[in-house]
Amino acid sequence: xxxxxxxxxxxxxxxxxxxxxxxxxxxxxxxxxxxxxxxxxxxxxxxxxxxxxxxxxxxxxxxxxxxxxxxxxxxxxxxxxxxxxxxxxxxxxxxxxxxxxxxxxxxxxxxxxxxxxxxxxxx
Numbered sequence: 336x337x338x339x340x341x342x343x344x345x346x347x348x349x350x351x352x353x354x355x356x357x358x359x360x361x362x363x364x365x366x367x368x369x370x371x372x373x374x375x376x377x378x379x380x381x382x383x384x385x386x387x388x389x390x391x392x393x394x395x396x397x398x399x400x401x402x403x404x405x406x407x408x409x410x411x412x413x414x415x416x417x418x419x420x421x422x423x424x425x426x427x428x429x430x431x432x433x434x435x436x437x438x439x440x441x442x443x444x445x446x447x448x449x450x451x452x453x454x455x456x457x458x
Contacts, residue, residue, distance in 0.1 A: 354413060361410035368403040391454045401451055408444040412437055
């Protein structure tokens with residue numbers, strides 16, 4: 336296969352290719368963010384509420400947490416979209432489920448962002 340054909344396939348403007356790339360890029364971004372999150376949670380195992388909120392009040396930690404939350408929700412929506420598109424046969428059910436998943440994920444992500452902003456502003 337010619338290299339130009341490979342690049343044309345990889346950088347195609349089709350929705351399926353963009354979806355595939357978005358899933359891979361979010362997965363790559365989640366790898367170090369997940370390690371950071373696991374390390375942070377395990378080091379604060381017995382911490383008080385005030386300790387955790389002051390930790391989240393730190394600019395670096397709050398930005399990393401926001402990135403983790405937003406990328407995680409986006410990655411989850413992308414994955415659920417693939418499952419719904421592959422296994423739901425009825426077109427109207429597929430649309431209802433996709434809209435529901437995207438709406439719920441957006442609401443959860445928005446509530447997490449608002450919570451992070453409130454914690455950051457208070458501390």
